[in-house]
Amino acid sequence: MDKLQLLYEEAVQHTKDKIKADINQFMEKKESCPSIEEYLSERGHYVEQIWVNVWLNKVTNDVSRSDKKSFLREKDYEVEGVDRKLINRLFRNEMRDYRPFPVHKWLEESIAPFKDEWEKTYRTARDTFFQREEKEKREEAKRMIQKELFQIINQFLEVKHDVGYIHLRHYISKKFMNDLQNKPKYQRIEPFMIEEELEDQGSFHHQDYSVLADFLRELTGSIHKKLDYTRGYWEYETYFYTYERLVSNYISTLIPELILQEITSKILRQYKEVIGNKLTVRELQVIFAEQLLSLNRSYFEMIEKEYVEDLIKLSSIPFDEHHHLEIYKMDLINRERRKAEELLELQRKKEEEARMLEDIFGREYSPSLGKNIRYVLHIGETNTGKTHHALTKMKEAESGLYLAPLRLLALEVFDKLNGEGISCNLKTGEEEKEVPNARHISSTVEMFYEKEHFDVIIIDEAQMIADKDRGFSWYKAITKANANEVHIIGSNNVKPMLLGLLGEADIEIHDYSRELPLEVESKEFSIKHAKKGDAIVCFSRRKVLETASILQNNGHNVSMIYGSMPPETRKRQMQQFINGKTSMIVATDAIGMGLNLPIRRIVFLENEKFDGTRRRTLSSQEVKQIAGRAGRKGIYNIGKVAFTRDIKRMRKLLQQEDEPVQFFAIAPTNHVFERFQRYSHNLGDFFELWDKFESPFGTKKASLIEERELYELVADTEIEARLSMMDLYGFLHLPFSKKEPELTRQWLDTLESLIKDEELPEPIIKNKNLEQQEVSYKAVGLHLLFLYRIGRKTEAIYWERLREDIANGVHESLSTEVSSISRSCKKCGRRLPPGFRFPICDSCHYSRLRKKTQRRFD
Numbered sequence: 001m002d003k004l005q006l007l008y009e010e011a012v013q014h015t016k017d018k019i020k021a022d023i024n025q026f027m028e029k030k031e032s033c034p035s036i037e038e039y040l041s042e043r044g045h046y047v048e049q050i051w052v053n054v055w056l057n058k059v060t061n062d063v064s065r066s067d068k069k070s071f072l073r074e075k076d077y078e079v080e081g082v083d084r085k086l087i088n089r090l091f092r093n094e095m096r097d098y099r100p101f102p103v104h105k106w107l108e109e110s111i112a113p114f115k116d117e118w119e120k121t122y123r124t125a126r127d128t129f130f131q132r133e134e135k136e137k138r139e140e141a142k143r144m145i146q147k148e149l150f151q152i153i154n155q156f157l158e159v160k161h162d163v164g165y166i167h168l169r170h171y172i173s174k175k176f177m178n179d180l181q182n183k184p185k186y187q188r189i190e191p192f193m194i195e196e197e198l199e200d201q202g203s204f205h206h207q208d209y210s211v212l213a214d215f216l217r218e219l220t221g222s223i224h225k226k227l228d229y230t231r232g233y234w235e236y237e238t239y240f241y242t243y244e245r246l247v248s249n250y251i252s253t254l255i256p257e258l259i260l261q262e263i264t265s266k267i268l269r270q271y272k273e274v275i276g277n278k279l280t281v282r283e284l285q286v287i288f289a290e291q292l293l294s295l296n297r298s299y300f301e302m303i304e305k306e307y308v309e310d311l312i313k314l315s316s317i318p319f320d321e322h323h324h325l326e327i328y329k330m331d332l333i334n335r336e337r338r339k340a341e342e343l344l345e346l347q348r349k350k351e352e353e354a355r356m357l358e359d360i361f362g363r364e365y366s367p368s369l370g371k372n373i374r375y376v377l378h379i380g381e382t383n384t385g386k387t388h389h390a391l392t393k394m395k396e397a398e399s400g401l402y403l404a405p406l407r408l409l410a411l412e413v414f415d416k417l418n419g420e421g422i423s424c425n426l427k428t429g430e431e432e433k434e435v436p437n438a439r440h441i442s443s444t445v446e447m448f449y450e451k452e453h454f455d456v457i458i459i460d461e462a463q464m465i466a467d468k469d470r471g472f473s474w475y476k477a478i479t480k481a482n483a484n485e486v487h488i489i490g491s492n493n494v495k496p497m498l499l500g501l502l503g504e505a506d507i508e509i510h511d512y513s514r515e516l517p518l519e520v521e522s523k524e525f526s527i528k529h530a531k532k533g534d535a536i537v538c539f540s541r542r543k544v545l546e547t548a549s550i551l552q553n554n555g556h557n558v559s560m561i562y563g564s565m566p567p568e569t570r571k572r573q574m575q576q577f578i579n580g581k582t583s584m585i586v587a588t589d590a591i592g593m594g595l596n597l598p599i600r601r602i603v604f605l606e607n608e609k610f611d612g613t614r615r616r617t618l619s620s621q622e623v624k625q626i627a628g629r630a631g632r633k634g635i636y637n638i639g640k641v642a643f644t645r646d647i648k649r650m651r652k653l654l655q656q657e658d659e660p661v662q663f664f665a666i667a668p669t670n671h672v673f674e675r676f677q678r679y680s681h682n683l684g685d686f687f688e689l690w691d692k693f694e695s696p697f698g699t700k701k702a703s704l705i706e707e708r709e710l711y712e713l714v715a716d717t718e719i720e721a722r723l724s725m726m727d728l729y730g731f732l733h734l735p736f737s738k739k740e741p742e743l744t745r746q747w748l749d750t751l752e753s754l755i756k757d758e759e760l761p762e763p764i765i766k767n768k769n770l771e772q773q774e775v776s777y778k779a780v781g782l783h784l785l786f787l788y789r790i791g792r793k794t795e796a797i798y799w800e801r802l803r804e805d806i807a808n809g810v811h812e813s814l815s816t817e818v819s820s821i822s823r824s825c826k827k828c829g830r831r832l833p834p835g836f837r838f839p840i841c842d843s844c845h846y847s848r849l850r851k852k853t854q855r856r857f858d
Contacts, residue, residue, distance in 0.1 A: 004098070007062055011055045012101050018050050019103065023121065028129035033122040036112045040104065051101045059095045060088055141274045146287065148267055153288050156259050157295065164255050165299055166324040170314060171250055172243070172303055176212065177315040179239070180204045186219045191235040194223060198236070206308050213304040216240040247300045252292055256284035307335065353692070360675045361693050365666045367479040367501050375502050378489045380512025382592065382628025383639075389510065390458045390487040395422055397455035397485075399439040403477050405461040406593055407444055408567040414442040429735050430781045431800055432788060445473045446735065450480035457483040461593060462490030462498060463621070463661060469702055471665025475501075493621060493658035500698075501664075516631035518639045520651045525603050525642040530556060532583040533600025533636060537626055539588055539609035541565075545770075547605060548586045548818050560814055561587035564737070566777045568807035573814070592625040601640035602630040607650060620653045627654055666695065667702040673726055681725050683711055683732075707732040713748055722755040730789065736782045742775060743782055750786050760786060767806070770813040777806045 026039055040047075063071075068091040069079040077090060111118065186198040198221060209215045216239045224237040260281060271279045285292065310331050317327070376393070378386040394400035395417065404410040407428045414433065417424035423438035427447050445459065459481070465474040478488060478501060488498060499507070527550055530536065536551075538544055541562045548558045559573040559582040570590075576582045577597060585597065589609070604626070608615050631639025643650045668690065676686055687708055695701045710732045714720050720728060731751060736743055742764065749761045763779035766772035780803040787796040825832055825841040832841060840848075 003063065003067065004059070007058050008055075008099060011051075011058045014058070015051045015054045015101060015103070016106070018054065019047050019107070022047065022050070024125045024128070027122045027125040030122070033119050036107065036118065040107065044104065047103050047107075051103055052096065055098075055101070056092050056095060060092055063091070138274065145267070145271050145274050149263070149271075149284075149287060152262055152267075153259055153284075153291065156262055157291065160258070162325065162328065163321065164251070164258060164295070165302060166321065166328050167254055167258075167319070168247065168250060168299055168303065169306070169311075169328065170317075170319045170324060172212075172246065172306075173311040173315040175243075175246060176215070176308075176311050179215075180206055180312075184221065186221055188217075188219070189236070191219070191238060192233070194234055194236060206312060209308045211304065212243075212306045212308060212311065215308065216243055216304065243303070244300055247303060248296050251296050251299055252285055253281065255292065255295065256281040259284060307331075307338070310335075353689075356679055357689065357693050360672055360679075360689065364669060364672055365475075365696055365699055367503065373481065373483060373505065374485045375505050375507045376485060376487045377495065377498060377507065377509045378487060378512065379492060379495045379509065381491070381514055382625050383516075383596070383631065384512035384514055384628075386489045386510075386512050387458075387460060390460075390489055391416075393485070393487060394440065394456045394458055395420070399454045400456040400458070401440070401448075401452070401454045401483070402442045402458045403445040403448055403460060404442065405445060405464055406567075406590070408570050409460065409593070410442045410444050411567055411571065417442065429788070430784045431796075432793065445477055446470070448473065448477045448480075450476070450482055452482060454483045456485045456487065457481045458487045458489065460489045462488050463494040465494065465497065465664040466661045466700075468665050468700055471700075472667035472702060475664045475666065476669070478502075491621065491625070491658065494661045497661040497664060514628070514631075514639075516633060516637055516639050518627060518630060518641055518654070520647065520654065521601075521640060521642045522647065523642075524647065525605075525644050527551070527605075528554070529642075530554075530584060530603070531600070533598065534584040534603055535591060535597065535599045535601070535629065536584065536586045536603045536605055537589065537591060538586070538605040541588070543605070544586050544588060545818055548814075551584065551586065552818060556584055557582040558818075559585040560818070561585065561590055563588055563590055564774055564778070566774070566803070566807040566810055568804060569810045569814070572811050589622065589626055591629055592622070597629065598632040598635045599630050599639075600636045601642055602627050603642045603644075604650065605644055607643065607646055618650075618653065620656050621658050623650065623653045624658070663698050663700045665702055666699045667704075668729070670726070673729065677725060683720070683725055683728060684715055686725075687711070706738045709738065710744070710747070713744070714751065719751050719755055723751075734782070734785045734789075736785065737778055740775060740778065743778055746779055746782055750783070754786075754790070765802075765806070767809055770810065770817050773806055773810045773813060777803060777810065780806060 022043060023039060026043060027034065065084065065087065068087055071094070072079050072087070072090055075094060079087060181203075183204065185201045185204045187201055189196055189198070198219060204215075204218070218239050220237045220239055220242055222237045223234055224241060225232050226235055260279070263279070268279055277283075314324075314327065317324070376390070378390050380386055391402070391413065394402060402410070402413045404413065407430065410426060410428055414424050414426040417440055418435060422440060423435045424440040424442055425435055425438045426433040427441055427443040429444065429446060441454075445464075457477075459474065459477050462474055462478065465471045465478070467474075478486075478498070490498065495509075527547070530551055536547060538547060541564055544560055544562045548560050551558045559577040561570050561573055565573075573582075573585070574597060577585045585591070585599070591597075604618075604623075608617050609622075627639075627641045629639075630641055631637065641654065668686075673686075676689070680686070687704065690701065690704060693701070707729070711728075714728070723731070731747075734747070736747065738744060746761070746763060753760050760783070763776070763783045765776045765779070767776065780799055784796055784799050784803070787793070787799065825839075825844055827840045827844040830841050830843075838845070
């Protein structure tokens with residue numbers, strides 16, 4: 001092989017180089033120049049082996065496997081299917097005797113005749129040897145002097161650690177005092193909020209800080225660039241970073257200077273002789289850079305813990321090492337005593353707080369059922385007649401109270417009972433309707449008042465007891481109901497929780513199951529497959545309106561239901577569907593909450609919903625609650641359910657057994673507030689205590705997020721000062737949409753008018769489009785909440801009529817505006833086709849992809 005020839009020449013040259021290096025190594029340790037014969041006598045066998053090793057390694061590594069096999073075939077070896085290691089071994093054996101390089105002959109011919117070159121090589125080898133020895137001696141001397149220096153440094157850091165610290169302590173005390181007296185104080189904001197202009201709040205007051213770390217959180221007024229891993233960003237600078245730099249710069253000079261004073265003149269002289277230059281502060285900074293870095297961190301942590309009052313006293317005392325050491329030792333003793341006192345005080349406060357929490361919340365959330373009450377549980381799936389049977393009992397009673405999860409359902413029962421000749425009042429947070437001689441009330445569950453007695457109370461949708469924000473209203477109604485007979489309606493998964501709450505009470509249970517079967521369609525639904533009697537379910541107002549627009553443009557008459565729709569409008573939309581004026585209905589999951597409609601098929605246009613925190617797949621209970629609305633006895637004797645995708649997974653959710661409700665929600669009660677006011681009248685304190693209160697087993701605290709957000713708007717204002725705590729919390733708890741800025745502004749303006757005893761500001765009414773009408777409806781609703789709360793029922797009559805007019809306007813707008821609704825690309829504004837799933841069009845999407853790809857290659 002030609003390749004073998006090339007490799008042979010390379011191996012020969014490599015062998016020669018290694019032999020020459022070996023000759024140098026052999027010569028450098030000889031006192032006199034050895035002869036070539038002496039070298040061959042001592043190293044002859046080794047130099048022969050040099051060739052063998054170089055050659056075999058070369059051919060093994062540089063010849064391909066296929067060339068090795070080809071070579072071995074020519075030598076009559078069978079190589080097919082043979083292990084790679086065996087191929088290498090056979091090839092090496094063949095190569096061992098392939099054109100051996102005559103090492104001895106080469107030495108005798110090319111080196112031995114040239115005696116002058118041989119002696120020159122010897123002198124060069126000996127010179128190199130002596131230079132290397134001298135260098136090693138110098139390096140050893142350097143190591144020894146550095147070792148001595150490290151011993152001095154470590155001894156200083158161990159013995160005189162406090163000496164360095166008292167220098168720093170005095171320096172920082174003077175700097176701190178200067179900042180207190182001469183620098184402006186800015187209002188506290190998050191450092192990253194650099195778009196906010198800082199407000200000068202005057203001078204610092206040392207009484208505001210306990211330890212230096214408290215002061216270091218203040219803003220300097222400057223902006224600096226902060227590095228976060230590999231990314232840098234700008235933010236307002238705090239004194240933490242200023243003082244961190246001060247400590248680092250001061251210590252990196254001070255400590256080397258102090259150490260330099262500890263080094264003897266003998267070591268300094270040795271250092272100069274060995275290293276070649278004088279030992280300086282800069283040299284020391286390099287020598288023990290790692291220890292300096294560690295010391296910086298240690299000293300900075302110590303300085304952060306210094307009491308402000310100690311630093312202030314220290315700043316006026318001239319520095320004397322001995323005197324300041326004594327001061328420091330005394331301050332340490334006092335600090336330990338103070339810490340012990342603070343720990344005792346903290347422990348006392350914790351114990352006092354624990355007693356306070358027990359006193360305020362204590363046994364508040366243990367069920368206290370009324371005696372001689374008969375509880376009737378109506379348990380089962382959606383659309384099984386549970387509410388109908390319970391209402392039958394209430395209609396037969398002398399007095400009754402129906403507690404609904406939605407204002408719309410309360411309105412439905414109000415109309416139903418009055419339509420059947422049973423006088424019934426309506427009571428929700430936003431409206432009250434009184435019928436002469438009525439002894440029945442239809443109400444939302446939040447309006448329950450435990451001191452009113454009824455013959456029969458009905459509590460609908462009891463599984464809502466687990467809702468983190470509203471669930472406590474169900475808990476209170478169930479456990480505080482004041483009636484001869486209490487009917488509780490709920491799904492199967494709430495049954496164990498109800499039995500646990502009711503304990504040993506007189507309980508009667510009615511289990512319900514569907515008479516009409518549910519059938520899941522095997523084919524994925526498409527909007528073009530929509531038919532009469534369909535209820536198409538999606539999970540946002542926007543999606544409802546878009547879907548309704550598509551269906552209307554396809555020639556269908558459509559009703560709509562979504563959460564922010566006025567209940568009167570919902571009622572009219574539902575009635576149109578019931579009467580056949582519309583052939584199908586598009587709704588959010590509000591359709592699953594007690595709305596009885598003649599639905600042939602429930603269609604899930606989406607399998608996920610946004611729950612306020614994240615987008616997630618529907619739960620089994622949610623799927624059942626909505627799907628259960630399909631089918632109506634005598635009209636549609638089979639309830640059909642369709643999905644747009646993942647049919648197998650969604651069918652499994654529909655069929656699987658529900659997990660039992662594991663907890664019920666709790667919220668503050670009047671009794672809780674009454675007990676709290678023994679300790680404080682500040683709502684901010686109450687919210688802090690509510691956070692610290694550990695929810696009892698089986699319960700989950702209401703988050704009170706919306707109440708807190710509203711409280712922040714009125715905290716420390718005249719509104720908080722003029723209102724009692726109970727009244728203020730009542731206004732914080734008003735049920736309105738806090739996400740609408742206009743409504744929050746209206747809420748605040750109305751409160752300001754109330755405390756000034758002025759006329760309440762009228763809500764702003766706009767009716768340019770559907771969205772404005774819906775916000776106007778909510779604004780009037782909020783106005784009514786205030787009117788009912790302050791007892792101005794006569795005035796409320798006018799606003800209720802106006803609200804009905806707005807609701808009629810919403811109904812009309814749904815008929816006229818929805819068909820023209822269309823989505824546009826958020827990037828280019830081009831109209832998107834019906835049912836398009838994405839916020840930007842295909843053209844903009846591919847353009848963005850091309851730009852990303854181009855940037856990646858650039």
